[in-house]
Amino acid sequence: MTDILTAPDTGAPNADGAKPATKPARPYFSSGPCAKPPGWDAAKLATASLGRSHRSKIGKQRLQYAIDLMRDVLKLPDTHRIGIVPGSDTGAFEMAMWTMLGQRGVTTLAWESFGEGWVTDAVKQLKIDPIVIRADYGRLPDLAQVDWSTDVLFTWNGTTSGVRVPDAEWIPDDREGLSFADATSGVFAYDVDWAKIDVATFSWQKVLGGEGAHGVLILGPRAVERLESYTPAWPLPKVFRLVSKGKLTEGVFKGETINTPSMLAVEDAIFALEWAKGLGGGGLIARSDANAAALDAIVAARDWLGHLAADPASRSKTSVCLTVKGADEAFIKAMASALEKEAAAYDIAGYRDAPPGLRIWCGATVDTADIVALGPWLDWAYAVAKAS
Incomplete structure (x- = not known):
């Protein structure tokens, strides 16, 4: 499609769907791996640990430093341990399931694809019979239904919904x-x-904008007590084993990883964590809030855009999922493709199992100015898709 008109970059809707004059400076809106922190450059990463054993003095120091930074930025109390584990968030959560479930009943909450994944693991792999409380995409189940005499599995923020x-x-x-x-x-x-x-589990690739493949496992005192007092009926792979001779393997939570980590990924995470610490208390939260508010203003100004999550109280401020009036999967693909070709926005199509729509990452590593600049480009892409 050939565009003749060029719209001014005001952030306001383009009624004629003209191509905006200015693009987002960093068009990285993927929900994982996410945008790197502002100012990131591979040349800025520390390299002394690269090519060294992760069990060398410097290797263990850098791993422990990453753990200390996470504790500091998260304001995590000393009662909770932090371990770096393999397999990204999925590996960390499955490690928790395999090592701790089975001692009592289990309740799983599912309102998006990853929550459904934990249901599948519990039923088909661990072969326990959980209580399953579901809600459709865009909705939160009734949390008052949860029976807390059971172990309860949930996603804090549904990335795909x-x-x-x-x-x-x-x-x-x-x-x-x-x-x-x-x-x-x-x-x-x-x-x-x-x-x-x-x-709690997470990976560096989301709000920190770090690399994937490494997970983080946080254990409170009650979880440690479960690990030291209960042995699951099923066998545990080596990479899941957190207990030795009835005691927690404390080294895992002091930088002595179960398997070999990528020290390059660790240094990348350290860069992001130092940036986050430099923002001061609540800095990451404030940036995410500002981004979500900017995107909400874009949605409010357009009758063809809406939020998949209708209730603002349970609407994500990071992985914001949008509905597009009259759009099917092909329409969304056309919009996303047009934006990618123009280098105006990357990876904003909704998750494959979710209803057709857009998903725009508003986490802290995204700049609010780029969210604002994205609005007119969405108008343009919508017009392109309608004309195709």
Whole structure:
């Protein structure tokens, strides 16, 4: 399609669908791996640990430093341990499931594809019979239904649905079961009440804009007690084993990883964490909030755009999922493709299992000015798709 008109870059809707004059400076809106932190450059990464054993003095120092930075930025209390584990968030969450479930009943909450994945693991792989509480894409289930005499598995922020839990107030202090939070799109973007969380997992590739393949496992004291007092009926692969002779393998939470990590990925995460620390307390949350507000203003100004998550109280501020009036999968693909060809926005098509729509990452590593600049480009791409 040949464009004749060029619209001024005001952030306001382009009624005629003209191509905007200015593009987002960093058009990286993928929901994972996500945009690198502002100012990131591979040449800025520390390299002394590269080519060295992860068990060398410097290797262990850098791994421990990454753990210390995560604790600092997350405001994680000393009661909770942090371990770097293989397999990204998926590996970390499955490690938690395989090592701790089976001691009591299990409740799984599913309102998007990853929550459904934990249901599948529980039923088909671990062969336990969980209580399953579901909600459709864009909705949150009734959290009051949860039986806290069971272990409870949930996603803090549904990356593929744009729906999150509003807070941790629904988790009782006197719970009998453990709370397992897949928090990969939530940590660093929300203020988490860690007293309510027994197990949390995430990867560096989301709000920090780090690399994939490495997961982070956070264990509260009740989770440690479960690990040291309960042995699952099923066999555990080596990369899942967190206990030796009835005691937690503490080295895992002091930089002694179970398997060999990429020190380059560790240095990349350290860069992001140092940037985050430099923003000061709440800096990452404030950036995510500003980005989500800017995108919400774009949606509000266009009658053909909407939020998949209708309730603002449970609407994600990171992986924001949008509906497009009258769009099917082909229409969304045409929009995303047009934007990618213009280098105006990358990877904004919704998740393959979600209803057809757009998904725009608003995490802290994205600049608000780029969200604002994206609005007129969405108009242009919508016009392109309608004309194709």
